[in-house]
Amino acid sequence: MNKYIFKVAKFEIVRQLKKPAFWAATLLIPALIGGIYFISFISTQEVETNPTLDENTTVAITDEAGVLSAGAPFVINGDKEYGKEMVKNEEVDLYFYIPKDFLESKKVEFYHISEGLEIFNNDGNIIKGLLLQDVMKRTDEVDALVLMGGYEIIDNKMTKDGEEANALGKAIIPFFIGIVFFMFIALCGNRFLMTVVEEKENRISELILTSVSSRHLIVGKIIAMLVLGVVQILALVIPILIIVLINRENQMIGSIVSMIEVDPVSIIFSLLLFAVSAVFYAGTCTFVGSLVSTARDASSFIGPAIIMMVFPLYFMQMFMMEPNLIVQILTYFPFSAPVALMLRNGFGTISTVEYLIGILVVAISAVIMIRLAVSSFQKNAINFGMVKPRFLKKK
């Protein structure tokens, strides 16, 4: 690497890594993911454990409908009022009333002393467990299996050629890479803009351009921002992968993981597309940043830039089918190409040749954008106002 590019990149990386704001932004999303995971874990624990009766919980049931077998536990002879009185007098913790018209109403009344705001209280489900246990005792193994649905359906999809089809399994990794790309844009877009605007806002452009060429300055900054973006993405992806790894025995996660079909070619192409798209996006933001002079001007451009990138999502359904003209245009238009290519790769509606052409279009566009950013920064670095197109200028 050129020594000037290296020096600029090193300075930009170190100064960002020293900023608390960088780490706050980097760790916020993993912390949120962790927080959501923790809450869902706790609530799952609550839902799973509460319906099971512990030794200290006392229960009473009035079964006017005769649903339970004779001699079933917790059944009392008293009526509903008697049961409620037991709860009031704290003789029992939980009281269930199964009315005579249970089959029609399909309702069981549940009485217990409220302990304030009980978001996760699921004690009412205890009756379901008790009723199920009672029914199971009266049912043979096959009936029980059928009734409980305790069997797995193995989905064997086939192609028209008679081969095994696993479109969803193949799409998981490309879509995951696509989601990571969105995260990358959301996390890094503003920084890409600001890294160039900062030079003008601080009135430092002239001082710096007598020490380093605009080409090496811009390329160094872009490399630094990409490296920082990768750090942030890793901080985001690694906790997700850890959570998946820890919970691979979980039914839902396990079934998704087992479905994943690793297609090395598709993964390599997806990563290649990710890389060139990130550079293209960095070049675009840097170019825009070189045209404006303040953070406020810059921030108004980030929105349209993202909208252009995510435009193909509005046509999501079209991407699932045989590509029409709109899909073809979006595939090869540099601003929409990254997302369009990711979608088509995920849905399996793109050939290898088309995909490579798309990647090439994005790569060439990235180089053009960086060249534009360099020349624009050289020209506009010392214009401390916003650059207006010629047609907007007063004659």
Add this chain to the structure above:
Amino acid sequence: MNIVEAKNFKMKFGNKTVIEDLSFEVKRGEIFGLLGANGCGKTTTVRVLLGFYAPTAGELLVDGKKYNPEDSRITVGYLPEERGLYRKENVIDTMMYFGELKGLKNPREWSIKYLERVGLLDKLNEKIEKLSGGQQQKIQLGITIMGSPKLLILDEPTKGFDPMNRRLLMEIIEELHQKGTAIIMITHYMDEVERLCDRALLLKDGVARAYGRISEIKKEFGGKSLDQIFVDVYGDENE
């Protein structure tokens, strides 16, 4: 050979001509005054010299070539009129960054020596934004003179400086001059020009109105002071 050569240099922005067929030289080791009222083209000339703008016609050369900031054989220090620094960075990191870019062997050592000299050693790890305007100017000056440049361009160097800092700046300029650095000074203070400069160029509307040794210019204008010459040249506009 001259350190700066301008040959039939013209500069237009759209339809507006800023510099019209200008030729001049700056000799090695001399202090050269680039003079004129606001908007006469002084800063534009420097910006073309440093490659920020491409000239409309002619050429401006530093050491016989177009200026390239990364050519270690031609070191140029430029203190622009529009001055700034990375406000959120601390003093030593900022100075070391520029020192590394300018190819100093030991930028930290150089920076510490300079800060000691200008009385800012205690601000070493302070953020730039926490420094006063005068203190920031000292940092900018330090960055400008890093690596003993062959050519030093100072655009309104004493603008906003208090008398103490002004004296310090003059001392540093004198030292560099003694070491053989050629200095281009853009200033409105004619007393500074008379005291420091060997030669000068007075611009008006992008045209040279006076050029040569200070004594020659004075002689050409009937022995008047530079201050009076300036008033005479620009006086027409106010009549």
